[in-house]
Structures are given as structure tokens and as C-alpha cells.
Amino acid sequence: MKVRKTRYLGRTCRRTVLLTGAAGFVGSHLTDRLLQDGYRVIGVDNLLTGRRENLAHLEGNPDFRLLEQDASEPVTVEEPLDWVLHFASPASPPKYLRWPLETLQVNAAGTYHLLELARRHGAGFFLASTSEVYGDPLAHPQAEGYWGNVNPIGPRSVYDEAKRYAEALTMAYRRRHALSVRIIRIFNTYGPRMDPDDGRVVTNFVHQALSGKPLTVYGEGRQTRSLQYIDDLIEGICRYLRVDDPGPLNLGNPQECTVLELAKLILALTGSRSAIVHAPLPENDPQRRRPDIGRARTLLGWQPAVGVRQGLALTIEDALVRQRETLVPVRKAAQG
Ligand code: UDP
Numbered sequence: 236m237k238v239r240k241t242r243y244l245g246r247t248c249r250r251t252v253l254l255t256g257a258a259g260f261v262g263s264h265l266t267d268r269l270l271q272d273g274y275r276v277i278g279v280d281n282l283l284t285g286r287r288e289n290l291a292h293l294e295g296n297p298d299f300r301l302l303e304q305d306a307s308e309p310v311t312v313e314e315p316l317d318w319v320l321h322f323a324s325p326a327s328p329p330k331y332l333r334w335p336l337e338t339l340q341v342n343a344a345g346t347y348h349l350l351e352l353a354r355r356h357g358a359g360f361f362l363a364s365t366s367e368v369y370g371d372p373l374a375h376p377q378a379e380g381y382w383g384n385v386n387p388i389g390p391r392s393v394y395d396e397a398k399r400y401a402e403a404l405t406m407a408y409r410r411r412h413a414l415s416v417r418i419i420r421i422f423n424t425y426g427p428r429m430d431p432d433d434g435r436v437v438t439n440f441v442h443q444a445l446s447g448k449p450l451t452v453y454g455e456g457r458q459t460r461s462l463q464y465i466d467d468l469i470e471g472i473c474r475y476l477r478v479d480d481p482g483p484l485n486l487g488n489p490q491e492c493t494v495l496e497l498a499k500l501i502l503a504l505t506g507s508r509s510a511i512v513h514a515p516l517p518e519n520d521p522q523r524r525r526p527d528i529g530r531a532r533t534l535l536g537w538q539p540a541v542g543v544r545q546g547l548a549l550t551i552e553d554a555l556v557r558q559r560e561t562l563v564p565v566r567k568a569a570q571g
Contacts, residue, residue, distance in 0.1 A: 251275040251316050255306035255349065256323035258285030260429050261363065261421070261468065265322065266290065268469045270298055277312060281305040283337060284325045289428055307337070307345040310352060318476065319353040321346060322363040328391065328517060329434030335393040342397035350408045359415040361476070362405045364483060366422040367395045371521040378527035379420070379483050389519045402483060409481055417475055422487025422526045426465030426546065427553035436460065437547070440498055441554050444507035454516030456495030459523040463488035464546030467539040474535040487526035488539040504547055
């Protein structure tokens with residue numbers, strides 16, 4: 236899809252978005268897609284959990300630049316903006332537990348500054364929120380109307396409550412300033428380019444299986460998750476940019492499985508002979524999670540197209556390629 240062009244000071248300009256978290260897993264895939272669709276992209280990332288290598292292929296692209304700075308602090312841009320997309324935040328449990336204050340800050344102060352930026356530029360504001368706002372849900376599957384079951388002071392609260400605050404602030408800006416906003420709640424998403432050290436279930440299991448290490452299933456592995464392939468999420472986001480509705484909107488794949496089933500599937504797909512070991516269940520780990528995507532289906536005509544087997548196969552293939560890329564220089568160095 237090619238984007239519309241806007242008139243600015245008598246000139247016709249390409250549409251421009253500012254995207255925080257551009258060097259992250261979701262952010263870098265979204266950057267690629269927006270560039271493909273004809274946008275100019277200004278990325279903002281302090282590389283706390285994002286990785287420069289996710290954007291390496293864009294070096295020299297005149298439609299992209301990266302501002303290496305903390306999205307919690309005000310960002311200044313001179314050119315007109317059509318969208319401010321806020322995707323910066325540590326997002327895997329081990330990462331937000333390691334960076335609790337930074338997580339709170341980027342979703343609270345960061346969201347505030349970026350809403351102000353959108354307001355000053357007359358741009359739309361798009362918030363990447365999370366299924367974590369539902370906490371350990373008592374309703375199943377989770378529809379947008381469910382208010383959640385969140386421990387406000389537990390270890391995960393730094394992420395859950397920060398995203399809930401970010402949603403509240405976004406809606407307040409819509410009410411007070413008539414700002415055009417979009418809120419998505421992203422359910423567990425996986426795919427190529429995930430940081431092998433992010434500590435999430437898919438990355439851990441894939442890397443453990445490929446390196447012959449035991450797969451660490453937390454608890455008995457009876458808790459469920461519903462896994463969405465990255466391309467489906469990106470497609471949903473791009474469709475939502477074209478629809479005038481504040482949300483919140485669930486984007487996820489309703490195909491649900493237990494963590495133990497997932498471990499077995501990854502063993503089968505990799506052909507690995509790794510063992511499965513059990514480790515303690517983290518505090519407040521949600522028991523089950525599955526999105527109700529009825530709203531997204533109606534509003535966007537969207538639904539996931541990639542099943543978990545296919546998506547995991549693509550993810551494993553990518554992990555293998557990256558593993559080889561890192562091994563080759565080590566071997567060469569060892570031989571030389
Ligand atoms: N999990 C696991 N082994 C791991 C990593 C995660 O059993 O090595 C479990 C975790 O306890 C949770 C689920 O997998 O129940 C998904 O965890 P993840 O960290 O991917 O994200 P969450 O959905 O909890 O935000």
C-alpha cells in the first residue's frame with residue numbers, strides 16, 4: 236500500500252512518522268513495513284533492550300534515521316509529523332524486571348512527552364499497549380471490555396500498571412484535546428529477529444533446543460499462551476492506522492496452547508533431543524491468556540494468517556542462520 240501525500244508549505248511531502256522503540260523486535264519490523272509502504276520514519280531508541288543490528292540493513296536509506304535517545308525524555312523534531320508511534324519499552328518479563336524504573340518511566344513520562352509532541356504537530360498518536368493490562372485474567376478469552384486482574388504492587392506491576400497508565404493518559408488526551416489516538420493491546424508475539432537473550436518462552440525454547448540444552452518449563456507448564464507471528468501483528472497495525480477508532484484493540488492469535496505443549500512442539504520442529512526440565516513459576520505469572528479478536532476482525536477485516544507451526548518453523552530457520560553467522564567468525568578466528 237502506498238501512502239497518501241500531505242501538503243506542507245506549498246510542497247508535497249511524504250508522510251512522516253516518529254517511531255519509538257524502532258530498534259526493538261516489533262519496532263524494527265514495523266519500520267521495514269512503514270518504509271515499504273512509502274513513509275519516512277524517524278526512529279527513537281536508546282538501545283536499552285533494542286539492538287542496532289535490527290536496523291543495520293537500513294544504513295544509507297534516505298527515508299530512515301535513528302535518534303539514539305531515551306524515549307522517556309522529550310524528543311524534538313523540526314519537520315511535520317503525521318504519526319507518533321510509541322513502541323519503546325522493555326517488554327519481556329526478565330527485561331522489565333531488570334529495568335523496573337526505566338519501564339515505568341518510558342510508559343509514564345515517555346507517553347506524556349510523546350502525546351505532547353503529537354499534539355504540537357497535529358499528528359495522530361499510536362500506543363503499543365499489551366495483553367498484560369488484563370493481568371492474570373479471570374475472564375477467558377480476554378475481550379477489550381474486560382478490566383483485568385492486576386496486582387498493582389507485584390513485580391510485574393512495573394510493566395502492567397505502566398501500560399495501564401499509558402492507556403489512561405492516551406484516552407485523557409483524546410477527551411481533553413480531541414487528539415486522534417489508537418491503542419493496541421499486543422498479545423505474545425514471536426518471530427525472526429527476537430533477541431536470543433530476551434528470556435521469553437519462544438526464544439528460550441528455540442535456543443535451548445538448537446544448542447542441545449534442556450528446555451526450562453516454568454511450573455508444570457500447564458499455563459497457556461496464544462502466540463502470534465510478527466507479520467500478522469504488523470499487518471494489523473498498518474490496517475489500524477487507516478481506521479479512525481481509538482481502541483483499545485486486541486491484536487493476537489487466538490490459537491492457545493500450554494507452555495508444555497509448546498516445548499514439545501519446538502522439540503519436534505527442531506528435531507532436538509534436549510530434555511525438558513521444570514523450574515519455579517515466576518510470581519504472578521498469568522495462568523492463561525487468549526485474545527478475543529472479534530473487534531479487530533470487524534474493524535480491520537483482519538485475522539492472523541500464520542499458524543503456530545509455520546511461524547515457529549520460520550523463527551527456527553532464522554535462529555539457525557544467526558547461529559551460523561556468529562559461529563563462522565569464531566571458527567575462522569580459531570583456525571587462523
Ligand atoms: N516460560 C517458561 N520457560 C521459559 C520462559 C517462559 O516456561 O524459559 C513461561 C512463563 O512462565 C510464562 C510463559 O512461558 O508462563 C510465557 O512467558 P514469556 O516470558 O514469554 O511472556 P509472558 O507471556 O509471561 O509475558
